[in-house]
Amino acid sequence: MSQDNHSARPQGRPPEGDSRLSRVEAQLRSPFLFFFVSALIWLLASSVLALISAFKLQAAAGVLDCEIFTYGRVSAAQHNLFIYGWGFNAFFAVNLWLTSQLGRFELRNAWLVTLGAVVWNLTLTYGVLRIFAGDMNSFSLLEMPRGVGPVLAVAFLLAAFWPIVAYARRPTGHSFASQWFIVGASFVFPLTYLLTQLLVLWNPASGVVQALAHSWFIQNLLLLWLGGSALASVYYFLPKVLGRNITGYYLASVAFWTFFLFAGWTGSASLLGSPIPLWVQSVGVVGAAMLLVPIIITAINFHGTLSVDGGWSRAWNSTTLRFVSFGAVAFTIAGFLNAFFSFRGYNAVVRFTSFGAGQEQLLTYAFASMVIFGAAYFILPRLTGSLWPSAKLVHLHFWATALAAVGSIAAALTVGWQSGKQLADASVPYAKVLAASSGLATASVLFAILFLVGHVAFALNAFGMILKSSAPAAESRHD
Amino acid sequence: MKNTKLLIAGVFLTVALPFGALLLSSQAQLGSLGRAPAEEGGPLFPPRTPGLAVQGRAVYVSLGCVSCHTQQVRPAGQGSDIARGYGERPSVARDYVLQPDVLLGDRRIGPDLANYGVRAKSIADVHVAIHHGKAFAFLYESGAKGEIPSERAASLAAYLQSLRQDYSSPEAKLKQ
Known part of the structure; x- marks a missing residue:
């Protein structure tokens, strides 16, 4: 990054010479930008809602005390917008681009993708408005009314089924790790989503089996769709930007299979102590421990690649890799924490505290979102044919989001652990535990502001670039 | 591959x-799994929820109460739920068989409510709790003699009072 500052030019300069997009990229341009702009808008909306819900916890009385802004609704809307609005749209875009790069896939039916994007975002808007109106379900990330589910699933297929088509039709027999992860993620999510909708909302299973189905859904969504997509990006950008092979690449196929095989079994580890059969809880604990295999392999792949030949400092000096390697480190930490805190003794301490929220944020923000940012810094200049307008905003974006992510996750984890320890001692009154963890509420407000600053900086830069490019880029493609 | x-x-x-x-x-x-008597020939548990409480349950879901309150008591070895007085026995799957959508919850920003109906001493206390300071004042109307609970507040209170797992279940007997 510093080199770019010396030559006083913004980030992510597109390749010299031919400024025209390749045909493959030109076909992708409009669906990619549609997804990406939608993702950014949802990211901003969810950051604002995160700030509101942080305020509500900090001062339970006084801020927006009306019905639509009850904490339950605001936090549910925020969570859904962050995951389905930001995470999904962004990975629709990035996965499509990666697919086209790796398989030379020509997207001839771009209108179908755009249709999927329109349906996805309209349905999401409707679903979130229903949440604010109080028409919500009680399972996290399934809060939107049940009619929304099948429509979202169809939109997902229109928007994200293409990697599977591309993989099946790829011209060469050879394939790359990123492709496997994208194919797996794109295949697992719609199936899981529909099955869970069926078991939880349409034809509810008996009592607590719903909670079990929900935990399975959450793990598949967070680990396999968001995590799998983000891993695909890391596998692509690390070697691409560093210009060297992945260390121990032959292990990547083991990582892929073990990750997909074990992730689906870990859900019940989040229900330890709940009234579900004990054997199911134990399967979850074993699954979480087995998941260490792909965590360790990806750690060897990623950190090994970064550790050779000054890779870390080169990563630090490239905007894309600065974000992507931040994400790679977060993924390793998240994996170890998940395995460690799935053991009954530790889990009993942190269960029901802010610890779980910290773990989820580690996965969805510090890993997946940071990887998305890194990918955007690489892809957008190539697709728009122009430069990032401001290097200062890039710096602001990185430092604000990185500090906010580290700070808010560390706060959620440590406060969760401490209050869990206090709660475990029944002689400590509940009010005292609440008072001791009130610092978290104040910190959450500060970090929510910092997140918002970072996201606004990123959005300004990205919108500036897209708007600036749209007219001249259209001309340059005619010559 | x-x-x-x-x-x-x-x-x-x-x-x-x-x-x-x-x-x-x-x-x-x-x-x-269905309902079961606590002792032979006795009434079946879990009891059916009264009509007003069923309406209150819908209010509970629609206000997103589940994002701060759990409804489950962990066994003695795991956490201090029983020692803390959230329940006399751990929750079991049978306690939830009548619920159309289970409200187990996974975060305790407020206390567990599995046995709130046992703990709540009077209806006035329940309304104070629903109020959460002032955050849920919109559920109340101001009248001549102070605040009057709206229909929704009344049904929510009825629901909260109906929350109890204080019966013996074949899987978890109460200590005599």
Whole structure:
């Protein structure tokens, strides 16, 4: 990054010479930008809602005390917008681009993708408005009314089924790790989503089996769709930007299979102590421990690649890799924490505290979102044919989001652990535990502001670039 | 990894195996669970929820109460739920068989409510609790003699008072 500052030019300069997009990229341009702009808008909306819900916890009385802004609704809307609005749209875009790069896939039916994007975002808007109106379900990330589910699933297929088509039709027999992860993620999510909708909302299973189905859904969504997509990006950008092979690449196929095989079994580890059969809880604990295999392999792949030949400092000096390697480190930490805190003794301490929220944020923000940012810094200049307008905003974006992510996750984890320890001692009154963890509420407000600053900086830069490019880029493609 | 069908089939199995082995078999194990008497010939538990409380439950869901309150008591070895007085016995699957959608919850920003109906001493206390300071004042109307609970507040209070797992279940007996 510093080199770019010396030559006083913004980030992510597109390749010299031919400024025209390749045909493959030109076909992708409009669906990619549609997804990406939608993702950014949802990211901003969810950051604002995160700030509101942080305020509500900090001062339970006084801020927006009306019905639509009850904490339950605001936090549910925020969570859904962050995951389905930001995470999904962004990975629709990035996965499509990666697919086209790796398989030379020509997207001839771009209108179908755009249709999927329109349906996805309209349905999401409707679903979130229903949440604010109080028409919500009680399972996290399934809060939107049940009619929304099948429509979202169809939109997902229109928007994200293409990697599977591309993989099946790829011209060469050879394939790359990123492709496997994208194919797996794109295949697992719609199936899981529909099955869970069926078991939880349409034809509810008996009592607590719903909670079990929900935990399975959450793990598949967070680990396999968001995590799998983000891993695909890391596998692509690390070697691409560093210009060297992945260390121990032959292990990547083991990582892929073990990750997909074990992730689906870990859900019940989040229900330890709940009234579900004990054997199911134990399967979850074993699954979480087995998941260490792909965590360790990806750690060897990623950190090994970064550790050779000054890779870390080169990563630090490239905007894309600065974000992507931040994400790679977060993924390793998240994996170890998940395995460690799935053991009954530790889990009993942190269960029901802010610890779980910290773990989820580690996965969805510090890993997946940071990887998305890194990918955007690489892809957008190539697709728009122009430069990032401001290097200062890039710096602001990185430092604000990185500090906010580290700070808010560390706060959620440590406060969760401490209050869990206090709660475990029944002689400590509940009010005292609440008072001791009130610092978290104040910190959450500060970090929510910092997140918002970072996201606004990123959005300004990205919108500036897209708007600036749209007219001249259209001309340059005619010559 | 060169074989597309193998990849798709493998990924399909990663969904199908946990679905079958965890979810369907749990449903097979618990699906036939019904109400049971605490002692032979006695009334069946869990009791049916009164009509007003059923309406209150809908209010509970629509206000998102589940994002701060759990309704489950962990066994004595795990956490201090019983020592803290959230319940006299751990929650069991049978306690939830009548619930159309279970409200177990996974975060305690406020206290657990599995046995709130046992703990609440008077209806006035319940309304104070619903109020949360001033945050839920919109559920109340101001009248000549102070605040009057709206229909929704009254039904929510009825629901909260109906929350109790203080009966013996075949899986978890109360200590005599």
